[in-house]
Structure formats: C-alpha cells, structure tokens
Amino acid sequence: MQNLIKVVSVVGPTASGKTALSVKLAEAFNGEIISADSMQIYKGMQIATAKPTEKEMDGVPHHLIDFLPADETYSVARFTKDASDCIKKIISCGKLPFIVGGTGLYVDSLLNNIKFSEESRDEKICDELKQLYYTEGIEKLLSVLSKFDPDSAERLKEERNPKRIIRAIEFYKTTGKTITEQNKTSLSEKSPYSPIKIGLNFKDREKLYDRINKRVDLMIKDGLLEEAQQVLNSDLSFTSVKAIGYKELAPYFSGTQTLDECVYKLKQETRRYAKRQITWFKRDKDIKWFYIDEYNSDEELYNDAFSVIKRGLS
Secondary structure, three states, X not given: OOOOEEEEEEEOOOOOOHHHHHHHHHHHOOEEEEEOOOOOOEOOOOOOOOOOOXXXXXXXXXXXXXXXXXXXXXXXXXXXXXXXXXXXXXXXXXXXXXEEOOOHHHHHHHHOOOOOOOOOOOHHHHHHHHHHHHHHOHHHHHHHHHOOOHHHHHHHHHHOOHHHHHHHHHHHHHHOOXXXXXXXXXXXXXXXXXXXXXXXXXXXXXXXXXXXXXXXHHHHHOOHHXXXXXXXOOOXXXXXXXXXXXXXXXXXXXXXOOHHHHHHHHHHHHHHHHHHHHHHHOOOOOOEEEEHHHOOOHHHHHHHHHHHHHXXXX
C-alpha cells in the first residue's frame, strides 16, 4: 500500500460546485487539478461546458482543459494516458493530483487502471455504424449490440452514448471479443493509485435542478447564443458534437423554434445529464458523499471535505 500514489477525486453532477470546492482544496493541499470532463478539453467551447475561468482557477494549475480543436475526436483511452502522464508530472513536483469532473467513465477508467485497446480499428465499420445511428437512432445500435454483448448493451442503455456503443460493436466485429470480456481482462492489472474520493450532490434533487436552470439562464446572459452559433458553424468531431448547449439551440438559429423553446430543451437535457451522472457515480461505494443542501455555508462543506482528505493522506 505504501507504493500506491495518493490522488484526490472530486466528482458529481453538473452545477454541483465541483470547481469552486476543488480549487480551494487544491490550494490547501498544494495540489494541481486534472480535469475529467470530456467536453472542457475543446477550444472555443467555453460557456456551454462551464469551463473554469482564470479567475475561478485562482492560480491553481489546471490540466487537460482547452487544449484540443473541436474537430478532433478524443477517447477514454487517450484520457487515461494523458491523465496518467499529468499525475506523474504533478507528483514529481511534490504536489497532490486532484481529478475533478463529471465524466464518470474517465474518472473510473483512470483510477481503476482500465486499459482500452486502440488497435484493430476499422474505419469502414465505424463509418457504417455512424450512418446507422444517424438514420435509425440509438435504439438500433443497442439492438445490434445486444445480440452478442447483452451485458454492455444493458450497461450503455442508460448512458445513451452513441460513440461508446459504436466502439463496442466495432471492437467485437474486429477482434471477435466483446467489450465486456476486454474490460474483465483489463482489470487484471492493479491500479497504481490510492484515491480519496469525494462526491457532491443534493438530498433534494429539485435544488440541483434549480441550480441547473439558473446556470443556463446565466450562460445565455454571458453570450452562449454567440458561442453556439460559432461552434455550430465550425467542423465538429463525433465526440465534440455531443456537447450539451449547442445542438439544443440549433432550431432557434434555423428559425424552426423560439428561443424560449430551445432554452427549455437545453435545461431539460442538462437535468437529464445530471441524473445520468448521479446514477453512474452512485455505483461507487468508496465515494464519500457531501450533500450541499445539508450545509449552512460553503465554509462548513470545505471544512468537512478538508478533514476527509487529511485523514486519507495520513
């Protein structure tokens, strides 16, 4: 156990306050933050992804934010490699790595040392599956996957991530093995990390949803319409095109829906995403949950989180 690398993870649904708390904790523990957000990696996607500003970072170094063009595809395999490299650099400087974000697959794959095979890619199969998705939808993809890997189909049904479903089908068609089998094999190598896991949530889900609604209103005020128009007019990868905050506003720009209708849809999709995030993270029994609506102040929350990390490091 002494050789394991200590890291802190701060997870939870969107709008739960991960950025503010993690920055304050990183300052207290001489830490640096590695973002585990699959959309904050992209340049030019600032407002919709709630990317932290320089002011919000408060001088704490942040990694894996704002470094990739929106037309480039990113994967969990790339993230685990990039994040692992960041951890090594942070540790070599005598600092504490903080993994902060709401993309559960990224966090779990990194901390559990899950290896993803990037070989045996078949672009032809991948393109055919993408076309199937565009023409017949996600249910058709799940139906195809369930024929040979029902476990993965059931697991991915709730997440509804077409990229991951397509990859699972492509992997089977090119290797003859299912992603489920690959995941079991990849877990055979122990993780080098000893994580201290903190989760942020609300006992009253409606309070989280209210924060989400208000955040969307603030995004509109801060220039989301202008950003969305620019992003939608640029080349997007199969990864970046899924970002919430742009496609929901597209009908407004095309004149087929009012702004109010599109904003309502954006709030709805963000709330649904938050629900999926909570479902994902709740499976991890090692996460120490802090329910924000049970605290009288941010200071009380910080003090409790600080104590958990201090105990975990001792």
